[in-house]
Amino acid sequence: MHKSVQDIINMKKEKKKVSVITGYDYTLASLCDKAGIDVLLVGDSAGMVMLGYENTIPVTMDQMCMFTEAVSRARNNALLVADLPFMSYQASIEDAINNSGKLVKAGADAVKLEGGSIMAETISAIVDVGIPVMGHIGLQPQTTMLSEGYKVQGRTKDTAIKLIQDAKEIEEAGVFSIALEMVSHEVAQIISETVSIPTIGIGSGANCDGQVLVVQDLLGMYDKIKPKFAKRYMNLSEDIVKSLEDYKSDVESGTFPAEENWFSMNPDELKKLREQIGS
Ligand SMILES: Nc1nc(=O)c2c([nH]1)NC[C@@H]1CN(c3ccc(C(=O)N[C@@H](CCC(=O)O)C(=O)O)cc3)CN21
Ligand SMILES: CC(C)C(=O)C(=O)O
Numbered sequence: 001m002h003k004s005v006q007d008i009i010n011m012k013k014e015k016k017k018v019s020v021i022t023g024y025d026y027t028l029a030s031l032c033d034k035a036g037i038d039v040l041l042v043g044d045s046a047g048m049v050m051l052g053y054e055n056t057i058p059v060t061m062d063q064m065c066m067f068t069e070a071v072s073r074a075r076n077n078a079l080l081v082a083d084l085p086f087m088s089y090q091a092s093i094e095d096a097i098n099n100s101g102k103l104v105k106a107g108a109d110a111v112k113l114e115g116g117s118i119m120a121e122t123i124s125a126i127v128d129v130g131i132p133v134m135g136h137i138g139l140q141p142q143t144t145m146l147s148e149g150y151k152v153q154g155r156t157k158d159t160a161i162k163l164i165q166d167a168k169e170i171e172e173a174g175v176f177s178i179a180l181e182m183v184s185h186e187v188a189q190i191i192s193e194t195v196s197i198p199t200i201g202i203g204s205g206a207n208c209d210g211q212v213l214v215v216q217d218l219l220g221m222y223d224k225i226k227p228k229f230a231k232r233y234m235n236l237s238e239d240i241v242k243s244l245e246d247y248k249s250d251v252e253s254g255t256f257p258a259e260e261n262w263f264s265m266n267p268d269e270l271k272k273l274r275e276q277i278g279s
């Protein structure tokens with residue numbers, strides 16, 4: 001049986017750090033699950049990493065459902081959380097509930113949405129119908145059209161107080177965990193000490209209750225943005241390009257395919273064929 005929302009909540013009490021990976025496809029999600037990652041997040045960053053958009057704004061519910069279905073076929077162990085994409089929950093509580101239901105039917109155990117106190121009512125409405133919600137405060141990529149890009153949040157006293165207040169209000173509204181994206185590490189620590197549910201940091205320092213990274217960032221295969229928090233455990237792009245160059249050169253030289261890569265007829269059948277067609 002895979003991990004439950006309650007298992008993740010309990011990890012904070014047991015002082016165990018929660019490992020979260022954002023992934024979108026069957027193949028990589030299978031490997032994440034095999035590695036024992038606690039939570040697989042089907043993030044709306046899929047729009048950038050899988051579909052090549054500039055930001056997460058264009059991502060649709062249909063796309064999120066497709067990625068969620070793919071990851072759900074891969075997981076045996078992890079909890080599966082899916083992002084509600086831009087405009088799938090902001091316009092009305094009815095939208096939020098309907099679209100959360102779609103992600104659950106696609107295989108998610110919980111949904112994640114961006115926003116602090118202004119989302120409190122929406123969060124409790126989704127939780128009330130029986131769908132667990134992960135919060136997401138700090139940098140909110142779905143609202144960066146209003147600001148100047150992907151910047152650190154909570155560096156001043158007043159923005160810090162707002163973030164702490166947001167965390168408390170969404171905890172009160174019923175989230176089981178809160179993603180803290182690009183929050184100054186001091187504020188992330190205060191929030192983590194204040195709320196009783198696990199905080200999951202990305203670019204928010206070491207005192208969060210867990211960490212999240214995008215799998216393609218971790219493997220070093222997404223080169224378009226290189227945020228300082230995205231530690232590269234491999235430089236897979238280099239290896240992939242090298243392998244593809246080797247393949248191209250093997251095709252051109254005739255080194256590939258070799259005998260081990262092809263299939264033969266039954267020799268008797270080949271003989272009969274030759275006789276019949278006279279070759
Ligand atoms: N592949 C990928 N990884 C992510 O972590 C990610 C996405 N996509 N898409 C959605 C958001 C956008 N994120 C981003 C994107 C860029 C920066 C960035 O450029 N950061 C710089 C500037 C920090 C500053 O000084 O304000 C950095 O050096 O970290 C940060 C977060 C995080 N999320
Ligand atoms: C980075 C995480 C928190 C996310 O929201 C995403 O991958 O979309």
Ligand SMILES: [Mg+2]
Nearest residue numbers: 043044045083
């Ligand atoms: Mg997201």
